[in-house]
Amino acid sequence: MPEKRAKTQPEMRPERAETSATQQPAAGKPRAKAPPPAAEGGAEPSVRARAEPRARAARKAQPATAPAASVPSPDAPPVQAAPGDQPGPATADGSDGRVRAVVDAVLPVVDGGRFAVKRVAGEPVEVTGHCFTDGHDVIRAVLRWRAEAEPDSAAREIEMKPQGNDVWCASFVPPTMGRYRYTVIAWVDAFESWHHEMERRVEPEDIRIACRVGAQEIAAAAARAEGEDRQTLQDWSRRLDAGGSDGDSDATALKALALDEGLAQVVARYPDRRFAVRHPVDLPLVADRLKARFSSWYELFPRSAGKQPGVHGTFRDVEERLPAIRKMGFDVVYFPPIHPIGRIQRKGRNNALTTEPGDVGSPWAIGADEGGHKAILPELGTPEDFRRLREKAEEMGMEIAMDIAFQCAPDHPYVKEHPAWFRWRPDGTVQYAENPPKKYQDIYPFNFESDDWQGLWTELKSVLDHWIAEGVKIFRVDNPHTKAFPFWEWAIGEVQREHPEVIFLAEAFTRPKVMHRLAKVGFTQSYTYFTWRNTKQDLTDYFTELSTAPGSDYFRPNAWPNTPDILHAQLQSGEVPVFMSRLVLAATLSANYGIYGPAYEMREHLPRNPGSEEYLDSEKYQLRHWNWDDPNSLAPFIARVNRIRHANPALQDNRIRFLPIDNDQLIAWLKTSADGGNVVLTVVNLDPYNVQSGWLHLDPSTLGVEPGHAFQVHDQLSNQHFEWQGSHHFIRLDPNAVPAHVLVVRRRSRDERDFDYFM
Numbered sequence: 163m164p165e166k167r168a169k170t171q172p173e174m175r176p177e178r179a180e181t182s183a184t185q186q187p188a189a190g191k192p193r194a195k196a197p198p199p200a201a202e203g204g205a206e207p208s209v210r211a212r213a214e215p216r217a218r219a220a221r222k223a224q225p226a227t228a229p230a231a232s233v234p235s236p237d238a239p240p241v242q243a244a245p246g247d248q249p250g251p252a253t254a255d256g257s258d259g260r261v262r263a264v265v266d267a268v269l270p271v272v273d274g275g276r277f278a279v280k281r282v283a284g285e286p287v288e289v290t291g292h293c294f295t296d297g298h299d300v301i302r303a304v305l306r307w308r309a310e311a312e313p314d315s316a317a318r319e320i321e322m323k324p325q326g327n328d329v330w331c332a333s334f335v336p337p338t339m340g341r342y343r344y345t346v347i348a349w350v351d352a353f354e355s356w357h358h359e360m361e362r363r364v365e366p367e368d369i370r371i372a373c374r375v376g377a378q379e380i381a382a383a384a385a386r387a388e389g390e391d392r393q394t395l396q397d398w399s400r401r402l403d404a405g406g407s408d409g410d411s412d413a414t415a416l417k418a419l420a421l422d423e424g425l426a427q428v429v430a431r432y433p434d435r436r437f438a439v440r441h442p443v444d445l446p447l448v449a450d451r452l453k454a455r456f457s458s459w460y461e462l463f464p465r466s467a468g469k470q471p472g473v474h475g476t477f478r479d480v481e482e483r484l485p486a487i488r489k490m491g492f493d494v495v496y497f498p499p500i501h502p503i504g505r506i507q508r509k510g511r512n513n514a515l516t517t518e519p520g521d522v523g524s525p526w527a528i529g530a531d532e533g534g535h536k537a538i539l540p541e542l543g544t545p546e547d548f549r550r551l552r553e554k555a556e557e558m559g560m561e562i563a564m565d566i567a568f569q570c571a572p573d574h575p576y577v578k579e580h581p582a583w584f585r586w587r588p589d590g591t592v593q594y595a596e597n598p599p600k601k602y603q604d605i606y607p608f609n610f611e612s613d614d615w616q617g618l619w620t621e622l623k624s625v626l627d628h629w630i631a632e633g634v635k636i637f638r639v640d641n642p643h644t645k646a647f648p649f650w651e652w653a654i655g656e657v658q659r660e661h662p663e664v665i666f667l668a669e670a671f672t673r674p675k676v677m678h679r680l681a682k683v684g685f686t687q688s689y690t691y692f693t694w695r696n697t698k699q700d701l702t703d704y705f706t707e708l709s710t711a712p713g714s715d716y717f718r719p720n721a722w723p724n725t726p727d728i729l730h731a732q733l734q735s736g737e738v739p740v741f742m743s744r745l746v747l748a749a750t751l752s753a754n755y756g757i758y759g760p761a762y763e764m765r766e767h768l769p770r771n772p773g774s775e776e777y778l779d780s781e782k783y784q785l786r787h788w789n790w791d792d793p794n795s796l797a798p799f800i801a802r803v804n805r806i807r808h809a810n811p812a813l814q815d816n817r818i819r820f821l822p823i824d825n826d827q828l829i830a831w832l833k834t835s836a837d838g839g840n841v842v843l844t845v846v847n848l849d850p851y852n853v854q855s856g857w858l859h860l861d862p863s864t865l866g867v868e869p870g871h872a873f874q875v876h877d878q879l880s881n882q883h884f885e886w887q888g889s890h891h892f893i894r895l896d897p898n899a900v901p902a903h904v905l906v907v908r909r910r911s912r913d914e915r916d917f918d919y920f921m
Contacts, residue, residue: 491804504571529574
């Protein structure tokens with residue numbers, strides 16, 4: 163049935179806010195003094211709900227996709243028991259039987275509302291509800307949202323619009339970072355149902371009778387109205403009733419009066435919501451800052467920033483490297499652990515079990531006589547040096563990300579002070595970390611089943627608090643999948659209630675369901691399997707999965723072509739086209755990406771031994787000295803790619819559409835900005851040795867280009883311009899030049915209208 167748009171947006175004044183009997187309004191900001199077990203299960207000022215244009219189309223019911231029990235409005239009168247000893251009929255869920263609207267599903271949702279959807283503050287959150295009723299009556303639906311710390315009475319409501327097939331949509335904008343709640347309310351609207359039927363009436367007598375019915379509905383709305391609106395509606399009701407009672411009245415004029423859009427807008431502000439139904443769950447949403455969605459990471463070991471070979475680098479040395487890192491276009495500088503390194507069971511070069519004089523050990527073996535997770539390795543500098551470095555980075559538009567590795571060296575102070583936090587073997591030694599056949603004798607993992615688990619949780623969170631107080635707002639968390647999920651849910655939740663700007667990146671190269679659980683419990687970003695996805699089919703399947711709901715509603719990928727732990731076999735060739743193509747893939751497939759440098763821009767490619775993904779002479783176990791001025795460095799190319807990312811909003815999101823191209827060595831995809839104004843087409847040659855060509859299919863109508871019209875694409879890597887027309891376009895990529903196109907689409911080619919020759 164056709165929808166008739168209202169002329170203006172009405173203000174809707176519900177009689178009361180509907181609440182579920184099973185859902186309690188949020189209290190003030192919760193603060194856990196001691197860590198609890200994992201839970202199961204600054205907004206704008208409150209204003210009157212403002213409705214968008216009224217729904218006019220009756221909807222047809224559809225199969226339920228996410229069944230939910232109906233939750234009636236508390237305004238509904240109780241169901242009266244039938245006379246006699248036996249009670250009368252009752253609904254299955256105990257609700258008022260006069261509640262006829264159904265809110266079958268609300269999207270987006272993660273695990274039925276158990277976990278929060280993730281979005282960015284200041285950007286619209288689109289919500290859909292599957293809402294319908296029996297018969298042909300018209301329903302209305304509203305999106306209701308609030309900041310989590312606000313009471314339900316402070317919630318705002320936005321009228322939802324029907325999209326067809328009983329799907330209703332509206333959006334809200336979380337104004338600041340933090341946690342929010344949203345839900346959907348629907349009801350059968352008697353006035354709208356009457357109004358819709360009146361539009362189709364043609365017989366004079368039918369029109370007159372219908373006007374008298376409508377007069378009753380309008381009079382009821384007048385009783386709910388205030389001020390001038392009440393008088394306006396009372397007058398309208400009287401006129402309709404009088405005209406309907408007069409058998410000689412002009413039916414055409416009477417119908418026009420009944421369908422007066424301006425007066426209908428007044429009624430819409432005072433709906434009868436006694437029998438409204440509210441989705442039983444107020445769904446959670448976390449609004450993060452923009453860097454949660456779009457960031458470029460550069461990892462380096464501060465101890466390898468020294469100016470001379472064999473000389474331990476310092477924070478002051480890193481300061482001198484910041485301009486070069488910024489010039490490459492990175493906005494996050496990530497350090498491996500900067501804490502004192504254990505001496506007991508210290509690993510030697512290339513992970514040797516024995517050490518030689520001068521061996522510095524692994525930064526992930528945290529803790530020694532100098533302190534633990536809240537201390538700084540003295541060779542790097544002082545806390546004041548760290549603060550200075552952080553401030554210098556921020557002045558350049560970058561942030562320092564710290565590594566959080568919740569594990570200990572054998573000589574960490576925790577081992578003596580809190581022995582209950584570790585697993586002890588029958589021989590009286592602590593169980594070190596191992597993943598057979600790999601053994602990490604220099605690392606003791608925490609026992610999250612300790613009887614003193616609350617003390618452990620409290621202390622570990624205090625580590626986060628310490629570094630937040632030092633100005634750190636981004637944490638890369640090492641192996642979070644080897645720590646308890648309930649701990650992360652509690653710790654991240656507590657941190658972000660007070661510091662919603664803090665970002666947590668999960669380094670979890672583990673099983674898919676484990677990776678997804680970590681994202682659900684609160685991690686802002688997540689490492690991915692990108693490192694091992696190298697074929698066209700693998701990349702297409704994986705990034706289609708990452709960009710598709712429900713995973714895309716909570717899992718934010720961060721793609722890394724290499725890490726200190728992973729030198730993929732493909733990079734071990736050392737070929738320039740491989741490093742270039744993998745960088746373009748990571749930087750344009752994912753809005754968040756990073757590289758481990760300077761190993762990447764210097765094309766470090768030798769494995770420790772054949773078949774290994776470990777670097778030879780890895781920085782994890784020794785100092786390295788880098789030639790920062792190497793003329794063969796990929797730094798200029800990396801800088802260009804990052805400039806392209808920052809200049810094109812389409813690349814700052816994970817919405818993606820892969821395009822057909824008739825060569826398995828070529829992969830192509832399209833990204834479009836949220837407002838549709840920026841479109842980027844990327845094509846990559848996956849063959850590092852040979853020129854590859856093929857025909858790309860791109861329907862210009864999907865770009866908004868009229869059939870038969872030419873359009874232009876501008877390659878951001880080579881600065882070439884190409885004019886395309888039609889749906890099939892020839893691509894040729896030489897890996898010895900640049901193995902990729904990053905094409906910005908311009909929907910109209912330039913013509914004589916773009917020039918003025920006679921000025």
